[in-house]
Amino acid sequence: MRDFGRSDDPRVQAQLDRLGQLSVPQGRLGLDTITALLARLGDPHLRLPPVFHVAGTNGKGSTCAFLRAMLEAEGYKVHVTTSPHLVRYNERIRLAGKLISDEALADVLAEVLDAGEDLSPSFFEVTIAAAFLAFSRTPADACVVEVGMGGRFDATNVLTPEVLAACGIAALGLDHERFLLAPEDGVPTEPMARIAFEKAGIAKKGVPLVTLGDEYPEQSRSAIADVVRSSGAQLLEAGSDWFCDYLHSGSDGLVYSESRYELELPAPALPGAHQGVNACLAVAMLRTQVKLPITKAALRHGIKTTTWPARMxxxxxxxxxxxxxxxxxxxxxxxxxxxxxxxxxxxxxxxxxxxxxxxxxxxxxxxxxxxxxxxxxxxxxxxxxxxxxxxxxxxxxxxxxxxxxxxxxxxxxxxxxxxxxxxxxxxxxxxxxxxxxxxxx
Known part of the structure; x- marks a missing residue:
């Protein structure tokens, strides 16, 4: 049984009940349905503030949380869409810093579901269409978008180079093997190379793609490099283009550095050494993009104030x-x-x-x-x-x-x-x- 959420608001619950009736046709892959659905809604994904797009097996949600906190510390208003929700479906859509209200959620879900009734969209396709539609109608300075599963065929991958500020790939591992390792011609066959290939599918021409580089197995790095070459994206890897090191025991803070730049950061509010890596990935994404200026003070403040429920x-x-x-x-x-x-x-x-x-x-x-x-x-x-x-x-x-x-x-x-x-x-x-x-x- 799939859990599409419950709401105390009857208007929201009516739309969640409609979402619960959706299913994905067996074997359907691609972006055709989400593209058609968005077209009927006026292509809201083409009218977004600068977008930070994050993929990965683990850590992508935390990276999104760091991005949001750092951008908000600079004074920017930030839209965010992440998945899954923990308690309320509203958690999937954050408008200019606040969770979407029940009233706005009921309206936008109804609009999307009505528009795509004959397209048989999936639960996630409706969710992303609703998020992008709400984003396009609410003033903000930036968007943070978490990939749902994979990257290449994920519904979020309709984002174009014109709206993207930077893309990032967090930690890689085996998960969702039934979908991400499904046999297909012309793709890597080694499992970790295939996972990396799918995640790197978010790469876009001229857009920075920031990765954890030497944190990945060599077959994953190679697969990402191949996708970057074919897409025309700009690859920036940890261990060669940027670096992240703990000070002393790890409790004293971090040092983020590039060839001619160094920044000491406090230890992340989120526990675990891996969160230092996620925080540095967010810093690297913000440092490499050119659409939104970001100060050292904002990076430092953001890392101290980041919260992310249900992660340690x-x-x-x-x-x-x-x-x-x-x-x-x-x-x-x-x-x-x-x-x-x-x-x-x-x-x-x-x-x-x-x-x-x-x-x-x-x-x-x-x-x-x-x-x-x-x-x-x-x-x-x-x-x-x-x-x-x-x-x-x-x-x-x-x-x-x-x-x-x-x-x-x-x-x-x-x-x-x-x-x-x-x-x-x-x-x-x-x-x-x-x-x-x-x-x-």
């Missing part, structure tokens, strides 16, 4: 955290092996053991999180992912126990000083935030 988020006091007394609860929506590695690294300076509450969709690798954490898992409790098919406890080995929901899982934990990590799915993370009264804003 420490839960605040609330109904859920009250169930475990003084124990700290961390929340992360990570669900693939790359995310599992990042979570393990982010917790490296925490106590050696933790209680893991895990819920994973049944199409995900059940060892994605447990593998990287290894023997640091003190107890393992498996919960269902609300409204989705998920792995049962037996998929995680003999030491895993089942709970009917997150509340039961937390109540069943021993009372000790070890932290709790809830992970495995962004859908589960959204439910946790809702239950703890921490709605993303």
């Amino acid at each position: 988020q420490r839960l605040s006091d609330g109904p859920l955290t009250s169930l475990v007394g003084e124990q700290t609860i961390w929340l992360d929506g990570g669900h693939n092996p790359s995310a599992g590695k990042v979570i393990a690294e982010a917790l490296a300076d925490r106590p050696n053991s933790l209680h893991l509450v895990l819920g994973m969709l049944d199409n995900k690798d059940p060892t994605a999180i447990t593998g990287p954490l290894g023997d640091r898992i003190r107890t393992l409790t498996i919960v269902p992912v609300p409204h989705h098919d998920s792995h049962p406890a037996k998929a995680f080995g003999p030491n895993a126990k089942a709970a009917v929901d997150v509340e039961e899982a937390l109540l069943g934990l021993p009372s000790d000083d070890y932290p709790v990590l809830i992970a495995g799915s962004l859908y589960l993370a959204g439910e946790v935030l809702r239950l703890n009264n921490e709605l993303p804003d």
